[in-house]
Amino acid sequence: MESFYLALGTAGWLGILTSISPCPMATNVAAVTFIGRRIDRPGRVLLSGLLYTFGRTVTYVGLAALLVSSVLAVPDVAMFLQRNLNKLLGPILIVVGLLLLDLFRFTLPGLGFAGRTQEKFGRLGLWGAGLLGLLFALSFCPVSAALYFGSLLPLAVDHQSPFLLPTVYGIGTALPVVIFALLAAFGARFVGGLFNRLSRCELWARRITGVVFIGVGIYYCLIYLLRWI
Numbered sequence: 001m002e003s004f005y006l007a008l009g010t011a012g013w014l015g016i017l018t019s020i021s022p023c024p025m026a027t028n029v030a031a032v033t034f035i036g037r038r039i040d041r042p043g044r045v046l047l048s049g050l051l052y053t054f055g056r057t058v059t060y061v062g063l064a065a066l067l068v069s070s071v072l073a074v075p076d077v078a079m080f081l082q083r084n085l086n087k088l089l090g091p092i093l094i095v096v097g098l099l100l101l102d103l104f105r106f107t108l109p110g111l112g113f114a115g116r117t118q119e120k121f122g123r124l125g126l127w128g129a130g131l132l133g134l135l136f137a138l139s140f141c142p143v144s145a146a147l148y149f150g151s152l153l154p155l156a157v158d159h160q161s162p163f164l165l166p167t168v169y170g171i172g173t174a175l176p177v178v179i180f181a182l183l184a185a186f187g188a189r190f191v192g193g194l195f196n197r198l199s200r201c202e203l204w205a206r207r208i209t210g211v212v213f214i215g216v217g218i219y220y221c222l223i224y225l226l227r228w229i
Contacts (some may be wrong), residue, residue, distance in 0.1 A: 007155055011165040014147050015172020017209055021143045027136040028176045035129050035181065048129035049174075049181025055133025057170030060148070061163055067153060068162035087224045089154055093217030096150040099142060100210030133174065143206070151213075 018024050035048035140148070148169070156165045171178075 004159055004161075007159050007161070007165060008168055010155060011152060011168040012172045013209075014152055015169040016175055017172075017205055018144050018147050018169075019173045019175050020205065021141075021147075024136075024139075024141070024144050024173060025176070027139055028174070031129070031132055031136065031174075031177050032180045034132060035177070046181045049177050051130035052133040052177050053171060053174035055130040055135075056137040056174045057133075057167055059134050059137035060152075060170040060173070061166045063148075064153060064156050064166035065162040068156050068160075087220075089158075090217045090220030090222075090225050092150050092154060093213045093220065095217075096146045097210040097213030097215075097217060099146045099150075100206045100213065137170070137173070 019028060031052050035045055035052060152166065152169050156162055159165065
């Protein structure tokens with residue numbers, strides 16, 4: 001049970017780290033400008049922020065449910081993962097850690113939704129925020145793809161949790177927008193300063209997480225992979 005609570009905390013942290021990484025942060029800033037148009041109606045801003053969070057979470061949960069459940073539904077694959085996931089997890093964590101530290105890079109085709117989509121969704125009114133969350137969640141860049149596909153999904157497979165862990169992750173990815181919506185709803189100021197601070201914290205948070213991932217990956221390789229060989 002304690003390991004599952006640890007997995008929940010890890011999923012939340014991965015979501016937060018995703019939310020303040022450059023590419024998802026850009027979409028979150030775009031979402032803030034979208035839902036902040038009606039700053040004169042705080043309740044509407046708060047509801048829009050919650051709908052945006054719901055939209056992102058639905059996308060991540062849907063992907064995880066499809067991928068994790070289909071993997072676990074195939075007996076041979078499920079048995080292979082049950083026996084060897086810890087052995088595979090070490091190299092995966094090391095690769096993700098190297099990506100987070102920018103020690104190597106790869107290009108991922110961008111969907112480029114943020115700029116040109118706001119006007120179209122603006123015509124949909126309140127529900128446009130939810131649809132914007134659905135769409136922005138699909139805008140994977142190398143860092144967010146590594147965190148989701150390389151870290152969250154193996155964690156979800158390991159704990160056979162295709163719904164709860166991705167839900168916690170999805171909420172974490174929309175955290176800056178939720179904070180903005182709450183601040184707007186309760187009349188707080190300095191929202192722009194908050195986003196600037198989050199941007200400055202992102203580099204160190206990513207570096208620390210990258211080092212931790214590499215360390216844990218090396219540990220898993222020493223404990224499981226070398227014993228396997």
